[in-house]
Amino acid sequence: MDYLQSGLDALFDAPGMSFVALSPVYETDPVGGPSQGAFLNAVVIAESSLDPRTLLDRALGVEDAFGRVRKEHWGPRTLDVDIIMVGSLMSDEAELILPHPRAHERAFVLVPWAQADASAVLPGRGSVAALLAGLDQSGVRLRADLSLEPPL
């Protein structure tokens, strides 16, 4: 949980990022990868003047700074920052695919996102509420006892 708050603060601790909204924290069953414990997932919405590659570098830098240690694909890690979408941008460059290629099928992304923005739309896929209606959400549990503070 400390990694989530520290990562969130670090993401906004530089020019060009302005906070819009934050979801609650969810405990989520791991999707894919080796057998591992539950994840904590949350979604933050920002306005940014950074170009998307700079934003990605910022996200990867924050992962490094908070000691992401990972040996296996989709295996345990301390912090993972994914960019779900940037406005209506579409990109299929391997380094930055937009929107995120698996976001539409991930309840651990869409459940918190819908809480941060009830009218969220995933470009090319439709409304988050409609996507969620077709997904099993049983592996996504609200952790009302945990919450993130908006970044300063």
Ligand SMILES: Nc1ncnc2c1ncn2[C@@H]1O[C@H](COP(=O)(O)OP(=O)(O)OP(=O)(O)O)[C@@H](O)[C@H]1O
């Ligand atoms: N939308 C995106 N958000 C974050 N990283 C992305 C995105 N599109 C491509 N990447 C690339 O993916 C790499 C991270 O891959 P990694 O194997 O860590 O994915 P992951 O976060 O574990 O899994 P997943 O992509 O399924 O969420 C980054 O180095 C980055 O260049």
Ligand SMILES: Nc1nc2c(c(=O)[nH]1)N=C(CO)CN2
């Ligand atoms: N529950 C859950 N499962 C995952 C997650 C995640 O954030 N939460 N991230 C993954 C790769 O980024 C793969 N699987």
